Amino acid sequence: MRRDFRFEPLVSSPDARHMRTGVIYTPHGIIRTPAFIPVATAASVKALTVDMMHDIGTQAILANAYHLYLQPGPVLIEKAGGLGKFMNWSGPTFTDSGGFQILSLGSGFKKVISLVSEEATVAIKSTRHAFVDNDGVNFKSHRDGSLHRFTPEISMNIQHKLGADICFSFDELTSLADSYQYQEEALERTHRWAIRSVDEFRKLQSENPDRPYQALFGVLQGANYENLRRQTARFLNTLDFDGFGIGGALEKSTMSEIISWCSDELPANKPRHLLGISEPNDIFTAIEQGIDTFDCVSPTRVARNGAAYTLTGRFNIKSAKYFEDFSPLDPECSCYTCQNYTRAYINHLFKAKEILASILVSYHNEYFILKLVEDIRKSIEQGSFNELRDSWLKRYYA
């Protein structure tokens, strides 16, 4: 089996132990890192066409095995020629395993990520644990309530059919509300699932030697416990993974440490992906601690609800005070939206519930984050990361 995938670290920054630039080579092109990977859950970056994605400098996209399994089904996408062909995206693609969705949607909906409250704790313990067993997870479709089951083997089969360049092992997402004992149990389960993910995935690949190579990333859990995070990084590194994803509910206060523990233990020659992060301060933190790629729904989700990024912070364009504001969303932005449309117009589009509102702001927000990460990458090359970080964050959060 030809491994048409590799990561080449380029500039290691003297500013921070693990920070670096690099290039990820995939069968569908390269990704210059650090890179933000827009999320296309259901094979679409919501509100954006592929042309738009190219225009704003999208290097790769990340879709989801859970959603595509439920609709339209992996068999159809395989027939279409794979995820990229299906959605007309010729560049590199990622798919998530579905582990996160199964446990964060349905019974865990809105509770798993930010669960600190007692209510969330109770909800998690009484519902989630009933569905997880050592072999896999039973779950109900969020679409029609029908019963389904995911195991590492099933997730790998789906992702193999979807045909993304980079796939993730099947993991169990835990919540910070879970006990330490549960975190340990779940982590062991995630380890066994990682072994099974590798075995199944490599078996499928050897049975289909003519297909483009698909890389497999192992997912690190372990909540906010240093020993668990380090332990899982060391363990996963013994398996046949091409890279790693750092997952779990990441609190602002501990994210930096968690990533640095993982980076300490992971090999320098394999890429490190951070799952589901994209607020500007988090981006700086993640990259500084050695993250190469990361994905997030936030820029488009927030855009559809009227929030736009600017160099001086995020604001809500729906607000009445922009009714007569004929300046661009961000006066310093050179994206298509900011070059051609005013705040007053976009404010009107939201009030009038016009589809174009979502399109224009999604375009701007994705551009804004992609540009920020691009600027950060250049700053690492030029040895000016710290200066950029300090001045940028000072303005943004002023």
Added chain:
RNA sequence: GCUGGGAUAGUGAAGCGGUCAAACACGACAGACUGUAAAUCUGUUGGCUUAUGCCUUCGUAAGUUCGAAUCUUACUCCCAGCA
């Protein structure tokens, strides 16, 4: 001109003697959103100005009643039918 129906907060629309500052919907205003059940969700929406408080409101005016958006009378306007 006659007969019948109707006028409720920004709009539509419940309520038909006390538990009504008045349901609900929309709108408006604000907030949230981090591996997308999210073009979603939450809160506020008469005034005072934050209180198991006071004041002003249900077309206008007068009345019945301990008590009226709710009952009576007159008036004004709107709608339908008849002339």
